[in-house]
Amino acid sequence: MSTDISIRAVAKVFPLDGRQFVALDEITLEIARSEFVAIVGPSGCGKSTLLNIVAGLEQPSGGEARVGGEPVTGPGPDRGVIFQQFALFPWLTVRKNVEFGLRTAGVPRAQRRARAEHFIDLVGLTRFADALPKTLSGGMKQRCAIARAYAVDPQILLMDEPFGALDSLTRVRLQEQLLQTWSRDQRTVMFVTHDVDEAVFLAGRVVVMAANPGRIVEIVDVGLPYPRTEDVRLGPEFAALRNRVWSAVHHQEGTPS
Structure with missing residues (x-):
């Protein structure tokens, strides 16, 4: 299987109060094409910094x-x-937001309209295609952001806490919808989250990071079959994996700086 993302001894140092803060310390990680990898860890471990470097x-x-x-x-x-x-343009409708990247790329009007409508339908926003973001719920705004990302047809999706601001029920629904879309399109996904349950439910592998300095301490192969349903989430295998990942994260949170 070919590699889509290759991270080789990546380090990141920031100046902080007259000294050097090591945000990432020689991170090495390979993510295969069409793989779904989640990254978890305590605050300050460099999860978002790593994603921003790949981006x-x-x-x-x-x-x-x-x-x-x-x-x-x-x-x-x-x-x-x-x-x-959500980073939507508040003065543009859902359709225009989804079309934005295509328009910037010079895609002809009829083609970008067709692609936008396809992905708007895919995330269940067809009825709201002409609505402005201010009229949408948080979950709808995030679905619009996902449709916009999909519309430009990237091979790789980089997602940084995309459901973190949503209520629990909306979060679960969008997790399930994301997996349905991923199963169809088989894009490569690098997904940063603080939520251990979310990481285990979505990913094929969960990368656990520690802070001070930011580093990888464990990679857990999830091994649960797709499609992932609510029955999977409530099953004993899921509970065992969640507990393993939670224990690894909790141990890092308890490690002194």
């Missing part, structure tokens, strides 16, 4: 990240990025 939004202090075999030098259309903050 091309930050440059590493050492090592390198590669996507599709090519060094990451900046953002690119091969990577769709979805943040916890």
Whole structure:
């Protein structure tokens, strides 16, 4: 299986109060094409920094990240990025928000309209295609953001706490919807979350990070079959995996700086 994301001895150092803060300490991780990998760990362990380096939004202090075999030098259309903050243009409708990346890329009007409508339908927002973001619930805004990321047809989705601000029921529904879409399209997903249950439910592998400095301490193969249903979430195998990951994260949170 080919590798989509290759992170090789990536380090990131920030100046802090006259000293050097090591946010990432030689992180090495390979993510295969079509794999769903979740990254968990305590606050300050560098999860988002690592994702931003893969996205091309930050440059590493050492090592390198590669996507599709090519060094990451900046953002690119091969990577769709979805943040916890919905980052929608408030003056554009759902349809226009989803079309935005296609328009920037010079896709003809009829083609971008058709693609936007396809992905709006995919996330269940067809009735709201002409609505402005201010009229949407938090879950609907995030579905719009996901549709916008999908519309430009990236091979890789980089998701940083995309459901963190949502209520529990909406969060579970969007988790299930994300997996349904991933199962159809088989994009590669790198998913950062603080929620251990979410990580185990979604991912094929869960990467556990520790802080001070940010590093990988364990990688857990989930091994639960897809599709993941509510029965899977309530089963004993899920509970055992959740407890294993939670124990690894909790141990890191309890480690002194």
